[in-house]
Amino acid sequence: MYQLLIIILIYLIPTINSKCIWYENIRPGYNQLYLHGEPKPLSPNDIYLLNDMCPHMATDQGISPNLCCDSKQLAEMQKFKYMLDNLIGRCPSCYFNLLHIFCEMACSPNQDQFAWPLEIINITRPNENDQKIQSEDSPRADWALDDYVDPEEEEENKVKEITKSIETVSVIKKIRYYVLEKQAKDFIESCWSVRMNFQYAIDILCGSTNRICDHKKLFKYIGADNTQTVLKIDFVFVNGTYYDQELNRTFQPSLGSMFSCDQPVILPHISRQKCTCMDCNAMCPKLNKIQNETIITTNNSIIDKLKFKLSKFHRITIAAIILYIIFVIVFIILNVLMCVWNVKNNRKNYSITNDKSIINKEKLNNSIEHHHIPLSVHDDEESETSFDDEQNGILDRFGVKIDESLHKIFTAIGRFCAYNPKYTLIPVITILFVLCYGSRYYTVTTDPVDLWVAHNSRARQEKAYFDEKFGPFYRIAHLILVPNNQNNIDLKYKTPFDAEEKHTFGPVFEKNFLLDALRLQLFIENFNITKITGEIINLNNICFKPLEPDNNYCTIISLFQYHQNNITVILNESFYSSQYLECMKTP
Numbered sequence: 001m002y003q004l005l006i007i008i009l010i011y012l013i014p015t016i017n018s019k020c021i022w023y024e025n026i027r028p029g030y031n032q033l034y035l036h037g038e039p040k041p042l043s044p045n046d047i048y049l050l051n052d053m054c055p056h057m058a059t060d061q062g063i064s065p066n067l068c069c070d071s072k073q074l075a076e077m078q079k080f081k082y083m084l085d086n087l088i089g090r091c092p093s094c095y096f097n098l099l100h101i102f103c104e105m106a107c108s109p110n111q112d113q114f115a116w117p118l119e120i121i122n123i124t125r126p127n128e129n130d131q132k133i134q135s136e137d138s139p140r141a142d143w144a145l146d147d148y149v150d151p152e153e154e155e156e157n158k159v160k161e162i163t164k165s166i167e168t169v170s171v172i173k174k175i176r177y178y179v180l181e182k183q184a185k186d187f188i189e190s191c192w193s194v195r196m197n198f199q200y201a202i203d204i205l206c207g208s209t210n211r212i213c214d215h216k217k218l219f220k221y222i223g224a225d226n227t228q229t230v231l232k233i234d235f236v237f238v239n240g241t242y243y244d245q246e247l248n249r250t251f252q253p254s255l256g257s258m259f260s261c262d263q264p265v266i267l268p269h270i271s272r273q274k275c276t277c278m279d280c281n282a283m284c285p286k287l288n289k290i291q292n293e294t295i296i297t298t299n300n301s302i303i304d305k306l307k308f309k310l311s312k313f314h315r316i317t318i319a320a321i322i323l324y325i326i327f328v329i330v331f332i333i334l335n336v337l338m339c340v341w342n343v344k345n346n347r348k349n350y351s352i353t354n355d356k357s358i359i360n361k362e363k364l365n366n367s368i369e370h371h372h373i374p375l376s377v378h379d380d381e382e383s384e385t386s387f388d389d390e391q392n393g394i395l396d397r398f399g400v401k402i403d404e405s406l407h408k409i410f411t412a413i414g415r416f417c418a419y420n421p422k423y424t425l426i427p428v429i430t431i432l433f434v435l436c437y438g439s440r441y442y443t444v445t446t447d448p449v450d451l452w453v454a455h456n457s458r459a460r461q462e463k464a465y466f467d468e469k470f471g472p473f474y475r476i477a478h479l480i481l482v483p484n485n486q487n488n489i490d491l492k493y494k495t496p497f498d499a500e501e502k503h504t505f506g507p508v509f510e511k512n513f514l515l516d517a518l519r520l521q522l523f524i525e526n527f528n529i530t531k532i533t534g535e536i537i538n539l540n541n542i543c544f545k546p547l548e549p550d551n552n553y554c555t556i557i558s559l560f561q562y563h564q565n566n567i568t569v570i571l572n573e574s575f576y577s578s579q580y581l582e583c584m585k586t587p
Contacts, residue, residue, distance in 0.1 A: 028076060092264075119174035121171060178251045483510065521558060
């Protein structure tokens, strides 16, 4: 009874069958539809392909696991491996993370759990025997004689070719691939700092040049916008089990983990070191600042707490604070003393002024009683008292004396010059002549060698020896052009995968400005003058020609070398900026 219940329970447990969606490569990029098909093992002779392209898939004693790809598919994947080696091969973590993602899509025995065909087409299967014969005969086609063919055999072969049926197979042109979003983010993070020459490899894979790539844009560019392969991949990023309403099916993405750039790559068939500091910021050494902090308790005195707080400041900061406090204290004290002195002085002057005003009023009253005094006399007396020296401060009186002294001195000088012009002009002219006489020895040095190199220096002596034995070395003449319009422009360019993107260029890359600059360059190259003797001199007579006499052209280095110095080439190129991005970033 119990055995029967166990059998029933086992039967009722839902099982997930591992099935494929494709198997066998028919043509480059086209894999045969194998929906709900069973995975198959590789032959022992093809195990090396699996170990090379999918090193994370373990093989037990040289026996291949069941896979959804054959040796042709692995060989097709291997053709693009050299591109990855050049792009991201210098960082093992980034390199094998990308291989892991695409190998799971191509060969995983659980393929139908996270991948599904979206577009299926029918193509004819190529005749492998014909291809083999053609490849063997191709080296002999230019020189070998035609082989003798028996007429009877030729007729039989023609009959076989006519009666032979053409096999049509269904292949997958587009699939939908469900990837964990964490996997995609970990992959792009492991590759973020990897460089190829002077450009980031992730920007090349993403089709951008300004570090705005993310995991969605990256895989969209690789899968949907990639023109290097006919298979299109629609990447869908999920966080777990996902139900696709369009396909009416539940998918479970692969749960493999990614290597970070500061981790060594350890796989069943390969092991690699960590990425270097050049390609992984996490591997760069960091300066650890060790701070010894003293624990302050409530039992410490105020002085100890103050010392602890001051110890956190820099000595220069503490000195600046102390000087500022001293300045403020001295400034306040001086202002207080000046205010006290002014108050006392004002009181003294006020008392003196009151005494004088009382005396003047008494005198005025007495005079009014006996005589009539005009109002103007009264005003003059008040004005005299208002400008009394005793009412002014020390600085005011000192300033008045300096002003009077300067006035007297310059008045005397002016009178002397006015009444004695001879004694004034002759000495002045003599002094000016003596001072200006040295200008006859003034010379302007324009030679950069004389400006920057001393005559007795070793470099100067070696240059003189070189010029004496081999002739003077050429000097580069620069021609710098600046556009009037200083606004940046957005130009379209083609990425290495032939996708169109936009990039912001400086104003010098505007097409009309480039054409004007090229016209000026061509004018200078063809410009010539005729001497009185009839000799014609042009740029070719005075320029540096390193390949002379085999090549009598001047050495001209300019941006237009990318266009063969041809105006027509620039006019006919709609993506002329692509060449600048490609050539300037390649050493």
